[in-house]
Amino acid sequence: MRIAVVGSGYVGLVAGACFAELGHDVLLVDNDEHKLAALKLGECPIHEKFLPELLERHRGKRLDFTGDLADAVRHSQLIFIAVGTPPKDDGDADLSYVESVAQGIAGAIDDYKVVVEKSTVPVYTNSWVRKIMLLNGAPAELFDVASNPEFLREGTAVADFLYPDRIVVGADTDRCAQLLAQAYGPLTDGSYYKNPDAIPGPVTGPFQAHLIRTSAKSAELIKHASNAFLAMKISFINAVASVCEAVGADVEQVREGIGTDSRIGRRFLSPGVGYGGSCFPKDLLAFRSVARENGCHFGLLDETARVNEEQRNRFIRKVRKALWTLKGKKLAVLGLAFKNGTDDLRESPAVGIIKSLLKEGCAITAYDPAAMGRAAEEFGPNSAVRFAHGPYEALQGADACLVLTEWEDFAALDLARIKQLLRYPIVVDGRNLFKPAAMEEAGLHYYSIGRPDVVGAHSATVTSALKEAASKNEAISRNEAA
Ligand SMILES: NC(=O)c1ccc[n+]([C@@H]2O[C@H](COP(=O)([O-])OP(=O)(O)OC[C@H]3O[C@@H](n4cnc5c(N)ncnc54)[C@H](O)[C@@H]3O)[C@@H](O)[C@H]2O)c1
Numbered sequence: 001m002r003i004a005v006v007g008s009g010y011v012g013l014v015a016g017a018c019f020a021e022l023g024h025d026v027l028l029v030d031n032d033e034h035k036l037a038a039l040k041l042g043e044c045p046i047h048e049k050f051l052p053e054l055l056e057r058h059r060g061k062r063l064d065f066t067g068d069l070a071d072a073v074r075h076s077q078l079i080f081i082a083v084g085t086p087p088k089d090d091g092d093a094d095l096s097y098v099e100s101v102a103q104g105i106a107g108a109i110d111d112y113k114v115v116v117e118k119s120t121v122p123v124y125t126n127s128w129v130r131k132i133m134l135l136n137g138a139p140a141e142l143f144d145v146a147s148n149p150e151f152l153r154e155g156t157a158v159a160d161f162l163y164p165d166r167i168v169v170g171a172d173t174d175r176c177a178q179l180l181a182q183a184y185g186p187l188t189d190g191s192y193y194k195n196p197d198a199i200p201g202p203v204t205g206p207f208q209a210h211l212i213r214t215s216a217k218s219a220e221l222i223k224h225a226s227n228a229f230l231a232m233k234i235s236f237i238n239a240v241a242s243v244c245e246a247v248g249a250d251v252e253q254v255r256e257g258i259g260t261d262s263r264i265g266r267r268f269l270s271p272g273v274g275y276g277g278s279c280f281p282k283d284l285l286a287f288r289s290v291a292r293e294n295g296c297h298f299g300l301l302d303e304t305a306r307v308n309e310e311q312r313n314r315f316i317r318k319v320r321k322a323l324w325t326l327k328g329k330k331l332a333v334l335g336l337a338f339k340n341g342t343d344d345l346r347e348s349p350a351v352g353i354i355k356s357l358l359k360e361g362c363a364i365t366a367y368d369p370a371a372m373g374r375a376a377e378e379f380g381p382n383s384a385v386r387f388a389h390g391p392y393e394a395l396q397g398a399d400a401c402l403v404l405t406e407w408e409d410f411a412a413l414d415l416a417r418i419k420q421l422l423r424y425p426i427v428v429d430g431r432n433l434f435k436p437a438a439m440e441e442a443g444l445h446y447y448s449i450g451r452p453d454v455v456g457a458h459s460a461t462v463t464s465a466l467k468e469a470a471s472k473n474e475a476i477s478r479n480e481a482a
Contacts, residue, residue: 001183004029004076006101010046011118011150012082017051018161020058022186027072028065029377039065047343050158071107078183079105082118093122093286102129109143114176117147118281120223124288126216144176147216149223155341159384163201167211170219177213184211223289228301231280233268235307241271241450250449268455271449273404273430274311274418276338278346278359312349315430316356318447325401327361332398334391335405336368336375345378350404358384367394369407392421400426403433417444
């Protein structure tokens with residue numbers, strides 16, 4: 001099939017590369033000239049497993065890049081809209097990018113096309129896209145608008161796209177539903193997985209993706225409700241973790257006991273510094289707005305967001321508890337991305353926590369395996385954040401180590417070396433990456449989420465050293481002020 005994907009970001013680029021992998025002829029459209037130039041030069045602008053291989057495999061053959069939306073529309077049967085839908089100040093989704101693409105598509109329609117919402121959008125967007133296209137001159141009989149929400153997770157996006165739990169096709173006419181089903185045919189009939197060069201996925205043996213056909217409105221709601229539910233699961237376990245801390249229980253044991261219930265499941269029950277990224281925070285707010293505008297009170301969503309916000313504050317309190325005072329402290333931060341496997345910093349808890357620590361007067365040396373370039377842009381050249389070339393360099397001489405992203409590499413760090421490099425043997429782990437017993441054995445003071453603190457035999461010595469250092473810092477600041 002001939003497919004256009006408008007918006008070559010985390011979703012569009014992955015979807016476009018994967019559709020080419022399924023045998024379609026794909027044009028990826030973007031209005032960011034730098035991104036287009038990089039893509040045409042053979043670069044992969046995001047960190048995503050298997051994406052460089054797919055781009056290499058199909059670039060210039062079944063996959064091309066363009067800034068010309070009208071040309072891409074004329075060339076294609078299916079046009080996926082995958083532009084951003086960021087939150088506005090009031091929490092509503094900003095649909096201006098979607099609207100501008102819909103206007104552009106309308107002007108170029110010369111034959112029957114299916115316009116597909118791939119971006120996450122509130123219910124009713126489908127009918128708005130249709131109205132905008134009609135107002136901009138698209139003949140009603142020459143297009144349909146469908147909703148095909150994307151459920152990929154950054155870090156495993158390619159495998160998620162090619163081995164989906166389900167494909168949701170929200171279509172109000174059979175004609176467009178059939179075309180969309182055809183686009184995903186190699187996944188739903190299982191032929192893709194028989195290909196010896198298929199990208200490996202999480203399944204062994206024969207596999208066929210499951211396609212769910214719904215109305216366009218239901219598909220829009222499915223995406224918002226899915227993300228809200230997953231965010232709620234994370235906030236739920238974080239609230240349970242707080243109770244565990246209060247009563248001296250271990251949230252990892254509690255999680256094992258809850259997660260093994262097949263009705264609940266283990267996934268997304270990981271306690272930590274809270275959810276982030278470009279989807280959960282914004283989609284939760286947008287879903288709340290949709291509910292409110294339609295007269296439904298959905299207080300569970302408010303509470304989910306509140307717990308998440310509080311989780312970051314709790315983490316700062318943990319750092320304070322471990323270090324007594326924060327002003328003048330030198331902290332090593334391991335992890336900047338909002339989760340492992342990606343370089344995406346949008347709404348990353350690590351970024352929010354670092355900003356709070358900077359306000360408290362801390363100096364930060366950070367390391368992340370993928371997100372350093374984006375972080376350097378985020379914090380700018382004049383901030384008190386330095387970037388190290390590796391985790392051990394970040395730890396050198398720091399007063400404590402903070403773990404903020406669950407990169408597997410961090411879990412494999414040499415604990416004896418961590419202790420030797422740190423000024424004080426303190427690790428505050430916002431992702432429960434380490435085992436408390438191992439930290440204790442290594443002589444590290446270890447603060448994690450929802451588990452008892454490990455404060456070694458030398459705690460009194462460390463505390464008095466901290467107090468001494470804090471008084472020195474105060475004296476220095478007093479002298480500087482004088
Ligand atoms: N990132 C995820 O994990 C994820 C997962 C599922 C769904 N989504 C949803 O998918 C949508 C896209 O998210 P993303 O993370 O890929 O965003 P992104 O910011 O990475 O990419 C959006 C792209 O659209 C381009 N763009 C904007 N306006 C354009 C226009 N008028 N014409 C052509 N290109 C234009 C931008 O230059 C950018 O490259 C959002 O609605 C998001 O909620 C994201």
